[in-house]
Amino acid sequence: MRFFDTHAHIGLIVEDTIERLIILKSAKHAKVDAIISICNNLVDFKKLYKELADSSNLFFAAGISPTEIEHKSKDWQEQLEEILTWNKVVAVGETGLDYMKKTGSRDQQIELFIKHLQLADRNNKPAIIHNRNANNDILDVLGSYMPKQGAVLHCFCEDPTFAQEAISRFDNLYISFAGNLTWRNSYNLHKSAIVLPLNRILVETESPFMKPTLYKDVRTKPEFIHTTVEYLAGLRNESVEYVAEILFENAERFFQISIPK
Numbered sequence: 001m002r003f004f005d006t007h008a009h010i011g012l013i014v015e016d017t018i019e020r021l022i023i024l025k026s027a028k029h030a031k032v033d034a035i036i037s038i039c040n041n042l043v044d045f046k047k048l049y050k051e052l053a054d055s056s057n058l059f060f061a062a063g064i065s066p067t068e069i070e071h072k073s074k075d076w077q078e079q080l081e082e083i084l085t086w087n088k089v090v091a092v093g094e095t096g097l098d099y100m101k102k103t104g105s106r107d108q109q110i111e112l113f114i115k116h117l118q119l120a121d122r123n124n125k126p127a128i129i130h131n132r133n134a135n136n137d138i139l140d141v142l143g144s145y146m147p148k149q150g151a152v153l154h155c156f157c158e159d160p161t162f163a164q165e166a167i168s169r170f171d172n173l174y175i176s177f178a179g180n181l182t183w184r185n186s187y188n189l190h191k192s193a194i195v196l197p198l199n200r201i202l203v204e205t206e207s208p209f210m211k212p213t214l215y216k217d218v219r220t221k222p223e224f225i226h227t228t229v230e231y232l233a234g235l236r237n238e239s240v241e242y243v244a245e246i247l248f249e250n251a252e253r254f255f256q257i258s259i260p261k
């Protein structure tokens with residue numbers, strides 16, 4: 001069995017390089033053969049890439065999260081365009097809309113989101129989308145700017161109606177579940193995970209956030225991804241081996257990488 005953690009803020013789990021390498025190593029021992037490292041801005045991204053690009057199970061996304069909209073540099077687009085040519089960078093993100101944190105205005109957030117989607121499209125990369133209280137605007141923007149390589153609604157927190165509407169509107173859109181899928185009262189997520197076709201689902205830890213029930217008292221790490229996969233398989237009444245493998249292949253297809261078995 002092998003696992004793919006499609007969204008982990010490796011730089012936020014621990015401060016120290018050695019400790020980060022230990023986290024990647026213990027993930028590898030836990031059969032997490034691939035991890036996508038996420039940063040919220042380009043400064044953090046560059047630092048982490050320099051530090052960890054040689055780690056065999058680690059790949060990177062780069063972008064400016066809507067929560068960092070006020071901290072971007074003037075030439076961020078040129079910088080990101082160049083970063084997207086680096087060989088372990090496989091996605092644009094995280095990008096999206098966050099109407100809960102209220103950073104920047106709605107128009108400014110939409111503009112930043114659209115620019116990220118255009119960069120993704122131009123560079124043939126998928127986009128990793130953060131959505132807080134912005135369901136309609138997310139779908140509207142994707143309606144005009146969906147990158148050809150597709151997008152994922154990461155750390156999905158909405159209801160099954162929205163999940164189904166979203167995937168039926170776009171055939172290259174995926175839904176990613178984090179550790180909150182395993183919470184007893186996450187009824188909407190449980191229902192979503194059952195009604196969605198398995199080939200449109202990804203999983204993530206959203207480390208160090210979104211603690212799965214089993215590991216509530218510690219900081220979330222990629223090695224915990226198995227709990228979400230096991231829970232998903234249980235909900236769908238499918239074998240863990242089968243679900244883990246399909247999820248892995250979904251992520252390989254989405255990020256256009258192939259990990260040797």
Ligand SMILES: [Zn+2]
Binds near residue numbers: 009038094206
């Ligand atoms: Zn995140």
